[in-house]
Amino acid sequence: MTAPTENAVLADLRAALPAEAVVTDPAALGARSQDGSATPPTGAALALVQPATTAEVSAVLRTAHAHGVPVVPQGALSGLAGGANAVPGAVLLSTARMTEIRRIDPVDQVAVVQPGVITRDLVDAVAARGLFYPPDPASYGISTIGGNIATNAGGMRCVKYGVTRDFVRALEVVLADGTVIRTAPGTVKAVAGLDLTGLVVGSEGTLAVVTEATLGLLPAPGPDRGVCATFGSVADALDAANALVASAHRPSTLELLDDVVLAALAAYDPDAGLPVGARAMLLVITDEPGDRGAQDVATYAAVAREHGAVGVDEAHDPERLHALMRARRAFNQAMRAVRGGSINEDVAVPRTRLPDLLERLADISAQVGLPIGTGGHVGDGNLHPVIAFDPADPAQVTAAAEAHSRILGLAVELGGTVTGEHGIGTEKRGALVGELGERVLAIQRGIKQVLDPTGVLNPGKKL
Numbered sequence: 001m002t003a004p005t006e007n008a009v010l011a012d013l014r015a016a017l018p019a020e021a022v023v024t025d026p027a028a029l030g031a032r033s034q035d036g037s038a039t040p041p042t043g044a045a046l047a048l049v050q051p052a053t054t055a056e057v058s059a060v061l062r063t064a065h066a067h068g069v070p071v072v073p074q075g076a077l078s079g080l081a082g083g084a085n086a087v088p089g090a091v092l093l094s095t096a097r098m099t100e101i102r103r104i105d106p107v108d109q110v111a112v113v114q115p116g117v118i119t120r121d122l123v124d125a126v127a128a129r130g131l132f133y134p135p136d137p138a139s140y141g142i143s144t145i146g147g148n149i150a151t152n153a154g155g156m157r158c159v160k161y162g163v164t165r166d167f168v169r170a171l172e173v174v175l176a177d178g179t180v181i182r183t184a185p186g187t188v189k190a191v192a193g194l195d196l197t198g199l200v201v202g203s204e205g206t207l208a209v210v211t212e213a214t215l216g217l218l219p220a221p222g223p224d225r226g227v228c229a230t231f232g233s234v235a236d237a238l239d240a241a242n243a244l245v246a247s248a249h250r251p252s253t254l255e256l257l258d259d260v261v262l263a264a265l266a267a268y269d270p271d272a273g274l275p276v277g278a279r280a281m282l283l284v285i286t287d288e289p290g291d292r293g294a295q296d297v298a299t300y301a302a303v304a305r306e307h308g309a310v311g312v313d314e315a316h317d318p319e320r321l322h323a324l325m326r327a328r329r330a331f332n333q334a335m336r337a338v339r340g341g342s343i344n345e346d347v348a349v350p351r352t353r354l355p356d357l358l359e360r361l362a363d364i365s366a367q368v369g370l371p372i373g374t375g376g377h378v379g380d381g382n383l384h385p386v387i388a389f390d391p392a393d394p395a396q397v398t399a400a401a402e403a404h405s406r407i408l409g410l411a412v413e414l415g416g417t418v419t420g421e422h423g424i425g426t427e428k429r430g431a432l433v434g435e436l437g438e439r440v441l442a443i444q445r446g447i448k449q450v451l452d453p454t455g456v457l458n459p460g461k462k463l
Contacts, residue, residue, distance in 0.1 A: 006046060006089075009067045013049060013091070016059035021097070023048040032094065033086035035079040036332075038343050038391075038400075039427045042460060043088025045072070052097040054172060054180055054211040061209065061456075062178030064091055070459050073205035075116065075147030078139040080332070080344045081425030083151065083204045083461050093209065095146050102212070104129050109217045110169060110186055115146025115210045122215075131217040134161035136253075137421070138329045146210050152202030154421035156328070159245065159379030160252040160287075163421065165201040167216045173200055173208035176452040186214040199447070204423050205458040207451045222289030224321050225297055226251070229304035230278035230311040234258055234358050237280035240307035241378045242351060244284060249299040253285035254379035255328055258358070261335065261373035261386075265327050268334035272327035273320075275311060282378070283324055328375070332386060335373050341391035343404050348382040349416030356414055361385050364406050368399040372407075382420035409434065424462045432463070 013022050023029070024047050032048050033041040046069065051057045064071045070090040077084055086092060095116035103112040106129055113122060119133075119140040126133050136155035137143055143153065149171070154163045161167075170184040183196040200208055231237040237256055244251060257265070259279045266274050275281060282304065286296035294316075301312050315321050327334075336342040349357050358374060365372040376383040385407055389400040408418045408431040418424075418431045432441055445463050448455075 005067060009063065009069050009091075010047060012063040012067070013047060013060065016063060017049060017051060017056055021050045021052070021056070023050070029086070029092070032074065032077070032092050035077045035082060035084045035425075037080045037082045037425065037427055038341060039082035039085065039425065041086035042426065043086060043090070045086040045090045045092050048092040048094060050094045050097045054174065057093070057174045057209055057211050058178045058180055060091065060093055061174050061176060064456050065177045065454060068454060068456065070456050071209075072458050073146075073150065073209050075144035075150070076118070076142050078143045079147060079151060079425065080346065080422045081419070081427040083423050083425035083458070084147075085426060087460055095144060098146075098211065101125055104131065106131060108186070111215045111217055112186075113145055113213055113215065115144060115149070115213065117145045119143050119145060119148060126217055127220060130220050132220045133167065133215060133217055135164045135167055138331065141329075145213055145215070149201050149210050149213060150204050151421065151423040154377065154382060156253045156255060156325075156377060158377055158382070159254045160250055165198055168197055168201050168213060169216050170214040171197055171200055171210050172212035173210050175208050176454065176457050180211070188216070202423070204425065204462040206448055206462045207457065209457070221252070221287035222293050224252075224285050224287055224318055225293055225316045226253070226283065226285035226321060227297060227300040227304060228275070228313040228315060228324060229282045229284065229301070229309040230275045231280045231282070231308060232278075232310050233308075234280045235355060236308040237282050238354050238358070238378065240282060240304050240309065243303050243307060244300060245351070245379050247299060247303065249286070249296040251284045251296070251300065251379065252287040253283065254377070255283040255375065256378035256383070257281045257283070257328070257331070257375040258373060260371055261331060261375045264334040264338050264373055265330065268337050269327050269330055272323050274324070274327055278310070283328060285321060331375050331384070335386035335388050338371060338388040339390045339396070341389050341400070343387040343389075343400055344422070345385040345387070345404065345407050346382070346419045346422035347385065347407060347411035347416055348380070348420035349411060349414045351381045353414040353416065354378065354381060354383070357383065357410065360410050361407065364403050364410070368403045370396065370399050370403060372403065377420075380420075381416070426461055429460075429462075
């Protein structure tokens with residue numbers, strides 16, 4: 001981009017937005033150029049814009065479309081695949097000022113929100129009205145609803161409730177040329193036309209920019225209670241997890257942590273009270289009310305013992321469970337602290353292939369000479385192997401990249417996917433053909449061409 005073009009873009013952006021909403025300071029741009037992944041940006045951004053309304057987002061996209069300037073939508077930068085990273089000459093479009101919870105309706109059981117709302121803030125706001133928003137990404141204390149929609153975020157309650165897409169009724173979005181559309185009505189059922197809502201969810205900002213979301217809610221569940229069970233082997237823990245999923249007492253959370261992760265978490269958060277020396281741990285939680293919840297806990301404890309648990313701790317105290325959940329949510333930070341850097345994988349395989357996955361991950365760890373700690377949502381087969389490495393050691397950086405590539409290939413080999421919830425971003429684009437095949441990938445790129453013919457929306461990401 002030549003200097004006159006840059007000046008023209010900036011002039012148009014400043015004419016469309018309040019003065020404080022257009023930022024060009026290099027330090028500020030640098031701070032917004034990379035998400036939580038280990039993947040660096042591919043270039044320097046031109047500007048950061050912080051629109052507060054749909055009309056302002058539309059004006060930004062009209063300007064970018066007219067000048068052929070790329071736009072990178074951003075939320076809290078908590079993503080783990082490079083999806084919000086800067087690209088050369090880009091306008092970084094932050095939703096940080098779009099934080100309004102516009103409506104909570106207990107009759108229709110919906111919430112209408114702007115994309116910059118923090119997930120935890122929405123959870124707390126609807127809980128105050130006796131309602132429940134189930135999607136529960138580990139980063140829910142900092143991640144935004146818009147970011148969750150962009151990646152179709154999952155989390156720890158997927159085993160019972162599903163992922164973000166299952167709770168998105170309708171979206172207001174701005175297309176690449178600035179056109180504003182609604183993808184669907186906010187009804188429980190709507191099958192007129194194709195499912196544009198579902199198409200936008202998980203598209204990582206490559207098809208449209210979300211400016212408002214109508215989200216489905218549920219009645220408030222009962223209090224959390226559950227079981228922390230430790231095992232002498234990962235195989236025993238997996239057997240217990242499969243038995244729990246197959247039972248009539250389906251948990252709301254079913255998490256696995258291996259010994260590498262448990263050691264990292266114990267060092268990172270000594271007050272969490274995690275077991276020391278176990279080969280694997282299951283955290284099993286129910287949110288069923290009353291006697292049903294008590295029966296669930298008794299069943300979880302019995303199943304764990306039947307499958308060789310060496311320790312079973314029943315927790316009816318929410319504070320104890322919250323301490324364990326706090327430690328679980330710190331999984332990525334704890335593994336990064338092991339050596340200073342990490343690559344956070346996000347693979348999912350059929351549950352029948354989980355033993356193969358974990359056995360092969362141990363082999364990869366031994367072969368590359370780096371610790372790989374694995375944990376995650378064992379109830380739906382979505383695990384997060386985390387490769388710890390020293391970013392100041394070129395040999396370890398190379399070994400981590402090799403492990404990353406091998407883990408993605410392993411997931412596909414086992415009939416799974418290279419991403420269950422974090423997204424593709426830039427980090428995993430090279431693995432797409434192996435999973436989707438050339439024909440399916442071409443179809444998906446054709447859809448993007450229809451919605452974004454000039455390719456300004458988050459180029460180089462997702463597809």
